[in-house]
Amino acid sequence: MSTIDLQAYARRTGITTPLRPDLATLRSLAIAHVANIPFENLNPFLRVPVQLDLPAIEQKLVVDHRGGYCFEQNFLFREVLREVGFDVHGLIARVLWGRDEDAITAQTHMLLRVELPEGSYLVDVGYGSMALSGALALIPEEPQLTAHEPYRLIERDGEWRMQALVRDQWSTLYRFDLQPRYDIDYVLANHYTSTFPESHFLHTLIVTRTVPGRRHVLRNRDLGEHITGSETRRRTLQSVQELRDALESVFGIRLPQHPELDARLDALPYPEA
Template sequence: MKESCDAIDLAAYCARIGHDGELGPTLETLRRLQARHVAAIPFENLDILLGRGIDISPRAVDAKLIGARRGGYCFEQNALFKRVLEAIGFQVEGLLARVLWMAPSDAPPRPRTHMALRVVVEGRPWLADVGFGGNAPVAPLAMDVREVQATRHETYRVTPSEEGLLLQARLDGEWAPLYDLSLQPQLPVDYELPNWYTATHPSSHFRHQLSVARTTPEARYALRNARLTVRTPAGEQTRRELGVGELETVLRETFGLPVAEGWRAVLERAVAAERETA
């Protein structure tokens, strides 16, 4: 293993995600870590809604996602995963993508506000992404093939685009665009501006709705405000609205988050917002 300039406690990370296997820079290791990461560390934006902002320095990310057993969004999740992979000995580059998920086909271009990773294993490039919420791939995807790629949950395809590569997922029988990925490698400093924009700009949906997601082998769990959606690998899907007390229970028991008293106002707003749109 090589030592990263931003040292990561691999033992603490492995304990956090429940991994006790080998840590060599192999495709099998990458697959196991990616699956365990998205199952153990939830996607969530609570700090944005609490007005705390998002600190993406390595020390802050490790303290939050590992030490405090919290979750985070892409700039936290994939930055952590990148440093873990580098410490193991993988060749990793950070990338930026333009999110297309849930955008109308005629919508103006969005800024590049999503971080993803290119991991080279035995000379072959793989897309690794543990920070795309309820649609994050549970396995690395080959970036040099155009055939569909099945995972335990959705099937994906990676195709050329004007900007680089387009990632799509097969959802409800149709191909849904997730994001358009630029292949220009990014430095850590390149994420400061999109992170600030995503966490603070009035148009960012992360400032206005609670978003929490976790993917286990059994199901994908996703919260949008106070609506919980559960989707199984077989395609079965259920949705239900939650009250504040139920929301606290789900955050604690389903997503594994250490619910704090200070979150109450955010959860009350999430329940009110869900009722307004029902």
């Protein structure tokens, strides 16, 4: 049984309305979560272990005002939903963003399936720059509105693909099946993602926050503000202080007291011309 502190989570995410296991609450929780708990990979970037036990995740994301990546984010969100009274279980996906549709990738992403009287819904508060600000009905081929871009689900022979409409083109984020997963599956995938020498989370700083009307994205020194239905604003962060200021003010992160943080930030590469 979940033992999460819902009051602390509500304060962290700014939720003030009563929490009920219904579709309206599910959507509002997802929007509030991605707006207030940023996606960030500072732990693997600093070679700090990523822990998936609930007390550690709750301490980091809720109490310490940090963020986390997909396993931490969706693990926390799953336990919040269970505490509210939702029927929810986890799924696992193969990321395809920026890759060929037929690429064979490892199962390194967690998402959630929620059962409601209206049917099955998917939520995913942990997909970085394309975090799902809402909930999608498990219905194939039908474009569905969110608080940001439209999304849709494609199904072929029991395999599903999550797609988003980006620059007037449907792009696949990942593919998955509907087999419920055990926590040990995420522990194994998390270990691979956070320690495998070729994992980009060890070498690239990725921080995102999805707020109403825009998405803030930091990739190394490149800070972007993607405005819904409009242009993208970008600037390059030159100094360690600029990086620290952005992490704290744009993304709302209380930076960890790590002896190597400033050195790692200073060594970040500049965007290619």
